[in-house]
Amino acid sequence: MTMTTNPAKASRWSRIWNSNMGYSFRRNPVAVVSLAIFVFITAMALLAPIIAPFNPYDPAQIDIMNSEFPPVWIDGSDAQFVFGTDDQGRDLWSTILYGTRLSLLIGLCAVMLQAFLGISIGLIAGYVGGRLDSLLMRMADIQLSFSTLMVAIIFLAVTQAMFGSETFNQYAIYFLIAVIGVAEWPQYARTVRATVLAEKKKEYVDSARVLGFGPLRIMVRHILPNSLSPIFVISTVQVANAIISEASLSFLGLGMPPSQPSLGSLISSGFDYIFSGSWWITAIPGVLLVVLVLVINLLGDWMRDVLNPKLYKG
Amino acid sequence: MLAYLVKRVFQAIAVMLVISLVGFAIQDNLGDPLRELVGQSVSEEVRQQLRDELGLNDSFFRQYSRFLGNALQGDLGTSYFFKEPALDVILKKLPATLELVLGATLIIVGFSVPLGVYTAIKPNALLSRLIMGVSIVGISIPVFLTAILMIFVFSVELNLLPSYGRGDVVTVFGNWDTNFATLDGWAHILLPSLALASIMLPLFVRLIRAEMMEVLQSEYVKYAKAKGIRPYRIYFVHALKNTLLPVITVGGVQIGTMVAYTILTETVFQWPGMGFMFLEAVNRVDTPLIVAYLIVVGFIFVLTNTVVDLIYGLVNPTVNLARMGA
Numbered sequence: 001m002t003m004t005t006n007p008a009k010a011s012r013w014s015r016i017w018n019s020n021m022g023y024s025f026r027r028n029p030v031a032v033v034s035l036a037i038f039v040f041i042t043a044m045a046l047l048a049p050i051i052a053p054f055n056p057y058d059p060a061q062i063d064i065m066n067s068e069f070p071p072v073w074i075d076g077s078d079a080q081f082v083f084g085t086d087d088q089g090r091d092l093w094s095t096i097l098y099g100t101r102l103s104l105l106i107g108l109c110a111v112m113l114q115a116f117l118g119i120s121i122g123l124i125a126g127y128v129g130g131r132l133d134s135l136l137m138r139m140a141d142i143q144l145s146f147s148t149l150m151v152a153i154i155f156l157a158v159t160q161a162m163f164g165s166e167t168f169n170q171y172a173i174y175f176l177i178a179v180i181g182v183a184e185w186p187q188y189a190r191t192v193r194a195t196v197l198a199e200k201k202k203e204y205v206d207s208a209r210v211l212g213f214g215p216l217r218i219m220v221r222h223i224l225p226n227s228l229s230p231i232f233v234i235s236t237v238q239v240a241n242a243i244i245s246e247a248s249l250s251f252l253g254l255g256m257p258p259s260q261p262s263l264g265s266l267i268s269s270g271f272d273y274i275f276s277g278s279w280w281i282t283a284i285p286g287v288l289l290v291v292l293v294l295v296i297n298l299l300g301d302w303m304r305d306v307l308n309p310k311l312y313k314g
Numbered sequence: 315m316l317a318y319l320v321k322r323v324f325q326a327i328a329v330m331l332v333i334s335l336v337g338f339a340i341q342d343n344l345g346d347p348l349r350e351l352v353g354q355s356v357s358e359e360v361r362q363q364l365r366d367e368l369g370l371n372d373s374f375f376r377q378y379s380r381f382l383g384n385a386l387q388g389d390l391g392t393s394y395f396f397k398e399p400a401l402d403v404i405l406k407k408l409p410a411t412l413e414l415v416l417g418a419t420l421i422i423v424g425f426s427v428p429l430g431v432y433t434a435i436k437p438n439a440l441l442s443r444l445i446m447g448v449s450i451v452g453i454s455i456p457v458f459l460t461a462i463l464m465i466f467v468f469s470v471e472l473n474l475l476p477s478y479g480r481g482d483v484v485t486v487f488g489n490w491d492t493n494f495a496t497l498d499g500w501a502h503i504l505l506p507s508l509a510l511a512s513i514m515l516p517l518f519v520r521l522i523r524a525e526m527m528e529v530l531q532s533e534y535v536k537y538a539k540a541k542g543i544r545p546y547r548i549y550f551v552h553a554l555k556n557t558l559l560p561v562i563t564v565g566g567v568q569i570g571t572m573v574a575y576t577i578l579t580e581t582v583f584q585w586p587g588m589g590f591m592f593l594e595a596v597n598r599v600d601t602p603l604i605v606a607y608l609i610v611v612g613f614i615f616v617l618t619n620t621v622v623d624l625i626y627g628l629v630n631p632t633v634n635l636a637r638m639g640a
Contacts, residue, residue: 142329145567145619146612150574154608157596161604162344244456248578251458252593264456271462271582275470286459294454301450 024306031302034295041292045100052094057260071280086266086281087273088258095266096285100292102262106176107243111235113181114242118188119231123219125189126196137193140186148183149245155179156254169257176255180242187234195227229307236300240293247289263289318627326620331382333612337605338381341391342374344601390609391602395595400606404588408610409490410480411587414579415572417507422515427554430522434530435549446523449516457575461509461582468505476502478584506583510575514568521564525557532556559626566622570615 016022025031044051071084071092083092125136159175160168168175199205200223208218247264249255251271256262258269263285270281365371372380384390390400433442455463469477480502485491494500529535530553538548577589584590588607595603 138325142325145570146615147571147574149571149577150611150615153574153577153592154611157592158340158344158604161596161599161601240454244454247456248458251456252577252581267459267462274462274466279466282462286462290451290455290459293456294451297450297454 021306025302028302030298034298034302037291038295038299041100041288041295042104044097045104048094048097048101052091052097054091054094056090056095056098070278071284083284084280087269087278092281092284095261096263096288099261099263099266099285100288102173102256102260103243103246103264103289103292106173106180106246106256106262107239109177110180110184110242110246111238113177114184114238115188115231115235117182117185119192119224121185122189122192123196123224126193127200127215127219127223133193136189140189143183144186144190146183148180148241149248151183152179152245152249153252153254156249160254165257169259172256172260176246176249180245184238184241187238188231191230191234192227195230196223199223199226233300233304233307236296236303240296240300243289243293243296263292319624322620322623322627326616329616330613333609333616334382334385335378337385337608337612338378340608341381341601341605342377344599344604385609390606393595393600393603393606395598395600395603400602401610403591403603404606404610407586407588407591409492410585411573411576411580411589413492413494413503414506414510414576414585414587415569417503418510418514418572419569421507421511422518425511426515426518426522430519431526431549431554433519434523434526437527445519449519452512452516455512456578457509457513458578458582460512461506461579464505464509465582475505477505480586506579506585509582510572510579513575514572517568518561518565522557522561525560526553529553529556563622563626566618566625570618573611573614 025035049055083096086092086095121136121140125133156175156179163171196219205218205222208222213222246255246262247267250262250264251268253265253268256265258265261269266285267282267289270278270283270285274282370377388401392398393400393403396403429445433445436442465477468475480491480499492499494503535548535553538552539545543552573589576585576587577592579585580587580590581593588610592604592607594600595607
């Protein structure tokens with residue numbers, strides 16, 4: 001993919017910039033704006049402890065008397081709370097920053113887990129083949145036939161009922177990552193397996209085998225780098241889906257607790273107050289969540305258009 | 315074909331067995347049936363005696379086979395809260411959920427086919443780009459947020475449509491409550507079905523568009539054009555027919571997924587269906603009901619997937635049945 005005339009001199013950055021992908025990126029305003037917004041939101045989320053005027057996890061800074069202040073552009077607001085306050089009197093802006101951090105963290109970690117499981121299983125199934133391959137792919141079919149959300153809802157509901165909400169809330173973040181991570185591995189496994197089957201027949205794999213390299217080295221060092229483009233495309237979509245799943249689960253009360261809210265649990269706590277007119281507790285985190293998922297999806301779309309070899313044919 | 319059918323049915327049975335094992339494990343570890351029966355004020359001796367009588371001290375295998383035997387006869391235990399057989403409680407809630415899925419399906423089918431075909435025929439038209447743009451926004455909005463937005467706009471601000479419950483239902487066929495018989499029922503089901511459809515509709519528009527564009531490139535469509543057949547006949551009779559096969563396959567699988575999303579819409583609209591009941595059961599730690607829900611939903615998933623696979627194998631002559639069954 002990265003083709004330059006003299007790769008020895010070019011830095012890695014300029015190689016990316018001058019590649020096909022870099023060129024198509026510069027020519028696509030939607031992709032540029034999406035990436036800018038994504039980087040901006042991520043940076044804000046990472047810097048939350050520095051930017052946020054309040055610490056939503058510190059009970060000393062929360063006063064219930066401050067609850068349900070509207071954003072500053074509406075009458076009856078308090079100047080120190082830019083986007084108003086939530087039902088517990090937390091500054092909404094600070095809570096959103098910390099919540100975005102949690103949503104992104106859970107989404108990215110869950111996808112890393114998916115990728116790790118899926119790529120390993122896909123490589124093994126494709127490379128080893130035979131009975132192991134058909135067994136693993138049959139498992140992938142069955143896993144795929146159950147909706148991730150359904151599996152996650154039932155798993156988290158039973159876990160919550162079993163451990164009680166105290167313990168569950170403490171470890172909610174790990175449960176979320178684990179269940180979203182495990183439920184979606186076939187997405188990667190199927191694609192990786194398909195590319196491995198195509199790559200396995202090529203001569204460079206034969207030559208590596210003749211050179212006496214072990215199967216693990218051939219799989220990871222030789223075949224995997226050539227399967228990366230579909231992995232990238234899947235990963236963007238999966239991050240968007242994982243963030244939506246996390247928000248949905250938290251909305252149902254099966255995810256992050258109100259004391260440590262992600263975007264989903266913030267929306268959920270705001271939903272109870274929507275009929276009394278406090279729309280901002282739901283709307284502002286909602287808009288942020290949609291924008292975050294939307295830019296990731298737009299980037300994914302762009303990447304699929306660039307990397308999908310099918311399109312070059314037409 | 316017969317070998318494929320047998321293998322596919324065996325796989326479905328194996329998956330159901332695994333689900334029942336999970337269900338039994340939950341029942342075994344979650345909550346104490348004895349406490350639900352007799353409360354706290356019974357001596358330890360009587361407790362042990364009761365445990366023996368109820369068979370709670372039997373080996374895991376014997377308890378599981380008893381659980382399985384009862385389940386096969388439709389006995390999934392008795393709900394702690396409703397004091398009724400768990401399966402009856404769920405079956406009473408099933409029509410509400412299925413009607414929601416039906417409403418959403420009607421919306422999806424009604425809109426996705428014309429929109430998908432149009433965007434495939436005229437990929438560069440302004441309207442097509444608008445539809446594709448809206449569809450990616452639609453994919454990015456979680457279903458519960460669409461639902462909340464609809465409640466806020468149509469119920470709170472405009473005061474046009476009700477925001478919760480089923481409204482007037484009419485009982486048909488003995489015990490099936492339907493929303494589709496009264497105007498009030500239609501008003502109540504409109505928003506929840508729209509919200510449920512909103513997550514799937516963009517996916518189907520995109521799928522139909524992609525498949526249709528591929529079909530329009532094929533030789534037989536070019537031949538039909540050369541022969542002078544009217545364009546709309548080519549699009550809707552010749553091309554659409556070959557587009558729908560993969561769409562139906564994906565659609566069948568998505569029916570199961572929709573059951574999962576009903577939990578979200580039912581929660582927002584307080585729709586008295588299975589999903590709403592399940593979350594209540596979780597809050598009450600009503601173990602038999604949780605397990606029964608798991609088994610019923612698992613059954614719905616396995617059934618739809620098996621039927622879709624069989625239909626696909628039957629309809630699509632290019633599927634290599636021997637290989638698929640391997």
